[in-house]
Amino acid sequence: MAQLLTPEEINTQAAGLTGWVVAGNSLKWEHRFVDFLAAMKFVNSLVEPAEQRGHHPDIFISYNRVVVTLTTHDAGGLTQKDFDLAQQVNQLHSK
Numbered sequence: 001m002a003q004l005l006t007p008e009e010i011n012t013q014a015a016g017l018t019g020w021v022v023a024g025n026s027l028k029w030e031h032r033f034v035d036f037l038a039a040m041k042f043v044n045s046l047v048e049p050a051e052q053r054g055h056h057p058d059i060f061i062s063y064n065r066v067v068v069t070l071t072t073h074d075a076g077g078l079t080q081k082d083f084d085l086a087q088q089v090n091q092l093h094s095k
């Protein structure tokens with residue numbers, strides 16, 4: 001199982017991660033797309049990478065607004081898996 005990060009490690013990693021906030025035991029990212037279709041296309045682009053990693057985002061979709069929440073349920077908090085997936089979400093969003 002992935003190791004929980006210490007508060008210091010979380011601060012260091014969060015400083016190098018744009019667009020995300022640490023919210024309790026999770027990382028949160030929110031974006032408004034032009035419309036529902038654009039939002040869903042982006043959400044769909046997360047499916048394969050998440051499945052390959054065996055690490056799955058919690059996703060809230062409301063019309064054009066998408067909120068992605070990352071946490072490691074098994075470990076009960078933030079691990080490297082969450083920061084790695086967050087970086088990938090940023091990469092996919094910049095495409």
Ligand SMILES: C[C@H](O)[C@H](O)[C@H]1CNC2=NC(N)=NC(=O)C2=N1
Pocket residue numbers: 054055056057058070071072073074075
């Ligand atoms: C067995 C399986 O790999 C685990 O249950 C994985 C699946 N995807 C997961 N995704 C997330 N976000 N947190 C987890 O703890 C988690 N655990």
